[in-house]
Amino acid sequence: MTSLEDSLAVIRRFADAGSGRPLFLAVGTFDGVHRGHQVILRRLAADAAEAGAEPVAMTFDPHPRAVVRPDEAPPLLLTLEDRVQRLKEHGAQRVLVVPFNREFASLEPEEFVRHVLVERLRARRVYVGFSFTFGRGGRGTPALLRQIGEPLGLEVRQLGPVTEAGQVLSSTVIRQALAAGDVAAALRYLGRPHAVSGPVLPGRRQGRGLGFPTANLADDGRVLWPTDGVYAVRARWDGGMWAGVANLGGRPTIDPAGPRLLEVHLLDFHGDLYGRRLSVEFIDRLRDVRKFPSVEALREQIARDVRQARDILARGGWLCYHPTGFQRGPRDR
Missing domain, CATH: 2.40.30.30 (Riboflavin kinase-like)
Structure with a gap:
């Protein structure tokens, strides 16, 4: 079982191994790396290339819901290895896999932004999806991320939902399609x-x-x-x-x-x-x-x-x- 110190040590080692360029960071679970995630990653890569920054994706293992609500843990769409590979295929040069545990989940939103994103990772800009939540009880939202981060010099980019025939794409929607046997819909939502x-x-x-x-x-x-x-x-x-x-x-x-x-x-x-x-x-x-x-x-x-x-x-x-x-x-x- 990992502890908060284990998670922070992984983050510290990752930060110390950086390229020295400004760090642009996409944050999320990214299960499935579906077309909505791909929009975030493409924007991350394009902006980083223009600014001379390093495009990095931060993801979590195990799935956060498996820790905070184990009885509601969703079946995964990708193994961790395949998730990392897909994140790199769609624009991340490096992937930070944060061990997710109860102590990490208990971080207040302010602690996550100040101590993890700003002080340890020294991120210059963060990219998140419209439904992104973080911190204790999922209290953090993109608006709160901006409210906390921008005074600390952290830029925030929130990207809107991607839809297919009026359906907002999400990992949950893809799981529902697979449970119904609608693999053709899952293909459209995943982009593969x-x-x-x-x-x-x-x-x-x-x-x-x-x-x-x-x-x-x-x-x-x-x-x-x-x-x-x-x-x-x-x-x-x-x-x-x-x-x-x-x-x-x-x-x-x-x-x-x-x-x-x-x-x-x-x-x-x-x-x-x-x-x-x-x-x-x-x-x-x-x-x-x-x-x-x-x-x-x-x-x-x-x-x-x-x-x-x-x-x-x-x-x-x-x-x-x-x-x-x-x-x-x-x-x-």
Whole structure:
């Protein structure tokens, strides 16, 4: 268990390792690094480049709600490693991961601004979203941040919400979309497909027996999986990328007592992926998981799923067959 002193030590070491340039800082949990977050990061990077400053993102681990309201802790959209990578991809040159604990959560807003942002980090400018809160009980708001910080020489930039078809984008909205199986909406909100990953597990070769071999993954609880269903997907491993169709859930027709798995059939793929780490990106939902009257009826439905997935992926520019050596598909350019 980390303490406040542990958190402040991380911040101090980070500040001491700085570039010597003025520090522009984006602050937030940034779970998912969705399109709303990306607007903040792009503004941070552009302003820092113009001012000769260093663009830095501050995030927190674990998720603050897991500490202050554990019974309401949300499932994560990204692992911490992937969150850091995405923050850098979208404009941060460095990422400060602050260990979040009850003592850190108990800092009054004034203490957080004066002692953390100004004195320890020596931030020149801070960027936050419209719903940003900080300090004990979430009392701090962007307006209070400006009220406390500006007399101390800390500039504050608050960015407004990003909307999609009238929906304000947030990590919560994306979780709701995934819980409903609406991975196409999650893709629009994130600006990329939602992905889960894990090692390919040995299976009972039931898919192969049906004529549709699968690479099987189990839910390790690190990030949120969509609700059960059949999905058009894209898989990545070791720099390779391949289109596919996936069954997420059980197998009520052939293995009703079996565990919940993500079974990915890669279109026209011939190879062995056992033991490799596979990342599976969800593009669109095809149907519910359901029980069929016979194995033959299941086989016929899977063939229809494959055709539908191939059509969806082709129309959306997601169709790809690159077993080695990453090649960018139309949607990656």
